[in-house]
Amino acid sequence: MPGMMVDSFGRVVTGLRIALTPRCNLNCIYCHHEGETKPNGEISDEMVVSVARAAAELGVRSLKFTGGEPLLRCGLAGLIAQMPQDLDISLTTNGIFLAEQAGPLAKAGLDRVNVSLDSLRPQTYRAITGGREGDLEKVLAGIDAARAADLAPIKLNVVVLKENEAEISDLIDFCREKGLILQLIELLDLRHQGLSGDIDAIERRLAARADRVRVREMHRRKKYFLDGAEVEVVRPMDNTEFCANCTRLRVTSDGKIKPCLLRSDNLVEIGTCDCERIMELLQEANARREPYFGKTRIINSEVR
Ligand code: SAM
Numbered sequence: 001m002p003g004m005m006v007d008s009f010g011r012v013v014t015g016l017r018i019a020l021t022p023r024c025n026l027n028c029i030y031c032h033h034e035g036e037t038k039p040n041g042e043i044s045d046e047m048v049v050s051v052a053r054a055a056a057e058l059g060v061r062s063l064k065f066t067g068g069e070p071l072l073r074c075g076l077a078g079l080i081a082q083m084p085q086d087l088d089i090s091l092t093t094n095g096i097f098l099a100e101q102a103g104p105l106a107k108a109g110l111d112r113v114n115v116s117l118d119s120l121r122p123q124t125y126r127a128i129t130g131g132r133e134g135d136l137e138k139v140l141a142g143i144d145a146a147r148a149a150d151l152a153p154i155k156l157n158v159v160v161l162k163e164n165e166a167e168i169s170d171l172i173d174f175c176r177e178k179g180l181i182l183q184l185i186e187l188l189d190l191r192h193q194g195l196s197g198d199i200d201a202i203e204r205r206l207a208a209r210a211d212r213v214r215v216r217e218m219h220r221r222k223k224y225f226l227d228g229a230e231v232e233v234v235r236p237m238d239n240t241e242f243c244a245n246c247t248r249l250r251v252t253s254d255g256k257i258k259p260c261l262l263r264s265d266n267l268v269e270i271g272t273c274d275c276e277r278i279m280e281l282l283q284e285a286n287a288r289r290e291p292y293f294g295k296t297r298i299i300n301s302e303v304r
Pocket of ligand 1: 024030031032033034066067068069070092093094095114115116157158159185186187188189190
């Protein structure tokens with residue numbers, strides 16, 4: 001029986017995030033491109049399937065597809081249908097093509113989705129994403145299709161920016177109404193573009209209004225419950241606790257295992273579809289994992 005992936009900091013890998021393509025139909029002002037610099041080609045279906053099987057053998061329980069935009073991947077439903085049965089399969093999407101794909105993807109075995117939507121106001125949406133007239137409406141229809149296909153829990157990913165700070169209350173109301181979990185994400189200004197968003201102030205307001213707070217095991221993310229709404233706050237920057245509780249490995253869109261979003265100097269090239277060999281490569285990447293912010297050991301207290 002192969003072992004789990006546990007790194008030298010005591011962190012267990014339970015999640016894998018695979019970028020299926022570097023291509024995207026939006027051009028968000030802040031996009032970190034999942035930490036990819038110069039992707040070279042697109043990982044094959046066969047390799048994705050082998051990586052998923054190898055990861056499942058090594059104790060991975062959840063697999064998230066990302067991109068670029070994963071809904072641009074040809075034959076996505078067919079790929080999802082080949083995933084190991086016991087994995088939780090999700091994807092993160094900008095939602096523009098979700099209305100037509102939610103049903104078939106759910107049938108193929110997709111369990112849930114995250115929809116990235118930073119604004120409900122057409123002008124702000126277009127300014128942030130570079131999207132076209134009508135795209136916002138398509139995303140909203142995509143969310144409704146995901147609800148109808150029961151791709152739940154559906155999370156709405158919102159990167160907190162000065163452009164959308166005034167909308168956070170509206171976004172909370174929207175999520176409460178639609179039964180979505182709002183995920184407020186701290187901006188990683190990796191390209192040093194001078195973008196900003198005051199997630200501190202927003203979290204203080206959430207804490208003051210919350211009926212209840214829960215701390216999730218992954219990254220010790222805080223979840224605030226307010227009047228029937230659920231708001232999770234994702235704050236990786238300079239956060240030693242976040243890194244100390246990281247349970248993830250990543251695979252780039254060109255087939256490399258990436259131990260950390262914020263580093264590109266420790267990638268492991270896959271280069272094979274042999275499951276046994278990929279298990280070794282996953283273990284090698286796991287051995288290269290180290291907390292980006294601080295090298296603290298896991299403190300397993302206060303998890304509710
Ligand atoms: N196109 C897909 C989508 O929109 O969800 C998948 C790729 S996108 C890079 C994945 C997630 O990363 C999105 O929720 C996006 O908001 C988030 N993201 C991208 N750049 C970011 C940044 N600089 N800081 C924080 N989150 C970021």
